[in-house]
Amino acid sequence: MTSRRSLAVSLGAVALALAAAQASAADQPIVGLITKTETNPFFVKMKEGAAEAAKAKGAKLLTAAGKQDGDNAGQVTAIENMIAAGAKTILITPSDAKAIVPAIKKARDKGVMVIALDSPTDPQEAVDALFATDNYKAGVLIGQYAKAALAGKPAKIATLDLFPGHPVGAQRHNGFLKGFGLAANAATSNELSKPAEVVCMADSYGDQAKGQTAMENCLQKNPDINLVYAINEPAAAGAFKALKSAGKDKNVVIVAVDGGCQGVKDVAAGKIAATSQQYPLKMAAMGVEAGVAYAKTGKKVAGYTDTGVTLIAGKPVAGVDSKDTTTGLNLCWGKK
Structure with a gap:
């Protein structure tokens, strides 16, 4: 009888732990980062900075990149995939400043905060905010x-x-x-x-x-x-x-x-x-921090932030x- 009670208590504890873990995962902020390429050292370092900030803030980071600088289609696909995956914030270094705007608008219409890193969109107001060098x-x-x-x-x-x-x-x-x-x-x-x-x-x-x-x-x-x-x-x-x-x-x-x-x-x-x-680690970290804050408070960042040169x-x-x-x-x- 005692062993059955112990087993029941143990199973209950496991169930509660699993439920807590699932709830925690559901509450975990999801932030996406889309760079121009995977190979340029600037964007490699930006990705590292975003990963470090996401780990520190308890966020899940999704990453993607174009095949080469100028690959707008690849970035559009990445935005669509990240929206489907539940990202509430997307950080992007736009390859094509104008062509990417319709995809960004679709994301923002669905409540996703979009922040441009390093490179502005055209117009700049197509995103919620820009973190970049002057x-x-x-x-x-x-x-x-x-x-x-x-x-x-x-x-x-x-x-x-x-x-x-x-x-x-x-x-x-x-x-x-x-x-x-x-x-x-x-x-x-x-x-x-x-x-x-x-x-x-x-x-x-x-x-x-x-x-x-x-x-x-x-x-x-x-x-x-x-x-x-x-x-x-x-x-x-x-x-x-x-x-x-x-x-x-x-x-x-x-x-x-x-x-x-x-x-x-x-x-x-x-x-x-x-x-x-320039300081891409700073750009990425600021973007992730803003994404986590938005997930928790619903408050979006806005405008241009100069990250220094x-x-x-x-x-x-x-x-x-x-x-x-x-x-x-x-x-x-x-x-x-």
Whole structure:
């Protein structure tokens, strides 16, 4: 009799534990993260930051990415899958700022909070909030540095851009020209400015191999290029490889944006002169925290939050505030 009672008590305890576990799982906030690609180090680190924040906050993280930068269809599918899986918040780095808007609207119509990370949508108000670097400012910083680094030499510039129509690509490109002191469109324009000093413009899609090919093509058009602006450090690394193969790496200033750990190492090695450092771990962590808060309180975040940018340079130049590569390595990707 006693053993039966004990068994009943034990079974009851197990049932209660299972019920509690199921209730806890049902109450667990679900946050989705959709990046442009799985391979770009920037987005790899963003995913790590989101995973760390989700674990700390007791949230379930769903992740997905496009096959390559510009894969809007892949991101649309990811949004649909995450809605079906119960995500109440979706964090996204839009590959196509305009084309993704209808899918985002469908999500928001169903009560899902959508936050853009790193890259804005077009219009920016298509999402609830944006957590990102001021990409125009990032461009201005490396433009100012490049101007000082050329020390009065006439500029013959190659720009290794993202791809046409992307807000981040335009903001960084135009900000760079503005910082250099050349005619440039405002931060709100998605059109790339092309003053006479820009002797070659090419799309790199933020990819090292494509950046190398783009630089090779630019050198064929104008072998006297002495300044390269690159959308990010993988593209800059490709440019350096092309310049080195052509025996021109010693006489060309390369500047970029991202400030990733490998990128800062390339600055320290002299492959890149300077880079504007962003903090994707911070963007992702803030997004997850906002998602958990929304699940618990129903309160959405709104508007733009600047997650910061710092100029990291191999050598300081007069009149331009920068940090050294030791600082850059301590801060790369936003790590503590």
